[in-house]
Amino acid sequence: MLRKVLRAVWVEVKERAAAAADAVSGANLTPSSAAIEATSNQHGYINSTREPRNWYSCCSAMANSSNNDIDELKKLRAMLEEKKNTPLNIGITGESGSGKSTFVNAFIGKDNRDEGAAPTGCVETTMKVKPYPHPKFPNVKVWDLPGVGTTKFPAAQYLKHVGFERFDFFIIISADRFKENDVKLALEIQRMEKKFYFVRSKIDDNMRAAERSQRDFTAEKTLAEIRNNCIEGKSKIKLKLYDFNLLNETLQRELPAHKGDVLLLAMANSNLPVIKKKKAVLQSEIRKVAWLSALVGAVPVLSLAVDPILLVDTANKYKVTFGLDSRSLQSLAQSAGVPLDDLRSVLKSRLALEELSPDLIIEMLKWSIPQKVGMELLRYLPIIGTITAAKTSFDATEKALNDFLDMLAQDAERVFKRALNR
Ligand SMILES: Nc1nc2c(ncn2[C@@H]2O[C@H](COP(=O)(O)OP(=O)(O)OP(=O)(O)O)[C@@H](O)[C@H]2O)c(=O)[nH]1
Ligand SMILES: [Mg+2]
Incomplete structure (x- = not known):
């Protein structure tokens, strides 16, 4: 059919x-995202790119603000969800x-x-x-x-x-x-x-x-x-x-x-260029996710260099987008008439092969990123410490996501070729 x-x-x-x-596109700005833009301005973000203007304005705002920080982070996360919605x-x-x-x-x-x-x-x-x-x-x-x-x-x-x-x-x-x-x-x-x-x-x-x-x-x-x-x-x-x-x-x-x-x-991987284009779109979002992680790093109580939950969510999104989740693989196997095991046999990355969890992410990253940002430094040097934490977190997250995206895009290409018996 x-x-x-x-x-x-x-x-x-x-x-x-x-x-x-x-x-239509103008009408899609929900009241909540409009509110987010308004609040974001107070914290030094630029409307068009929605990225902080610079490290100092971003981090000092975060360091000087109080209990609202977590709310701000939630709002930034919501902005990242915008495409999904x-x-x-x-x-x-x-x-x-x-x-x-x-x-x-x-x-x-x-x-x-x-x-x-x-x-x-x-x-x-x-x-x-x-x-x-x-x-x-x-x-x-x-x-x-x-x-x-x-x-x-x-x-x-x-x-x-x-x-x-x-x-x-x-x-x-x-x-x-x-x-x-x-x-x-x-x-x-x-x-x-x-x-x-x-x-x-x-x-x-x-x-x-x-x-x-x-x-x-x-x-x-x-x-x-x-x-x-x-x-x-x-x-x-x-x-x-x-x-x-x-x-x-x-x-x-x-x-x-x-x-x-x-x-x-949302579309199926109908040819190799589609996979490449999906990768490009996902890549264009990485810096925004890295900013989010940086802001988490900038809040002393959440001083992990990366936010593993954020990375799990993002990697899961990559998997689903590339059709590498188990449901998509099953349905591809069925429609292409190729055994599921054949498709799975070409997967190389752990991200594609295993269930995603914070533990898996941390294990995969443990050799390449700093695990903690010094709490003492943050406590006594709020501005400098915060900027350091944010920068570390930004770099680590950006690198991790670029690597994840490469691995999963390559797996998607291999699966596509195998489905066509190439
Ligand atoms: N061979 C062939 N049959 C098709 C194709 N598309 C639809 N059909 C058949 O044409 C018939 C009508 O298809 P539907 O998808 O129900 O058509 P529809 O436009 O939704 O019809 P209504 O809901 O009544 O307006 C069904 O028997 C389908 O199986 C096609 O590309 N090729
Ligand atoms: Mg019909």
Whole structure:
């Protein structure tokens, strides 16, 4: 079933309103994160990067403040969670029976027969708008919508009925050929200043039918015809064609940066460049995590050079993002038809092989980082001591996370190649 969808050819409509998604991004600033920004300013952070301006302003603020320090740390941690909480809502729309629910299932990594999968069928099936959260990144929701243009959901009231405002963008699924309803829907979505993309489904059916009926059949020729048909059929709207893998890439490129990152981290490792891009996004967050650790180091009562819990959380996030947690490996083994042990046999890092715990992290790091920052020094020299502690902690955390990320990205690449039997 996944293959069916992977074979879908999708086309991108170039002319659409770009402003809509930006408006959404502005609206996503929750009251709590707004409050965090306001408080952060008092402690010397810069809004745009959300990093402390310099060691002195950061550490002296921490050293001179009192019981509020722990609250501040909690708030900084919350800021780091922001990406995890950024909502991304994708509406899957199109005519009834075009394969919307099947696409939803493929997107969240389910087979049509799986428990909890969106119901599919050969009669009009989806009657209600329903969200399907990504299993690992529940902030990413794919919404299964009823078919447009049926007697129950006439085209004229359709978008209002499904609550178009909530979606960051739409994917219009179209089977066999693009029809009048698809174009109407596209124009209406455009009028509402939302983005949309066309995906053509059931290419596998088209290919089989062509093979049965054409004397000079070749897969390439039929695919080329389908692509040309997509372009000719919509001469007023410029279209581009890609395979399914490129859908993700284009979405990422076109979405506002933070939404694109959210989508990237949630998507399966469909090729090696995806793994590399995920690594780059995670790497760009390391300094923020290191700042958090530095601030922990700067509070005398928490004077460990690194915060093992923070490192466990972050390494766990890397594992899940790279699909190296046991659930993801199991489902990859199943869908690729490769024994789980084969996939596990290529894992090299302890982070991937073992359950993550503070003990494991400390053991892995014990040769490379200072374990304690001198408590006495901190007590008698609050400013100097605090700055030293913070700097030590920052450096140690930054190095540890870069190493973790390298190890796990390499494991992810090995697993990907093994899944493809390369
Ligand atoms: N061969 C093939 N069949 C598909 C594909 N996508 C969907 N189907 C089949 O087409 C039928 C309809 O699919 P659904 O996913 O239920 O379609 P839908 O658009 O959600 O339909 P409604 O909910 O009724 O609007 C099901 O029997 C699917 O198995 C595809 O890419 N290839
Ligand atoms: Mg459906």
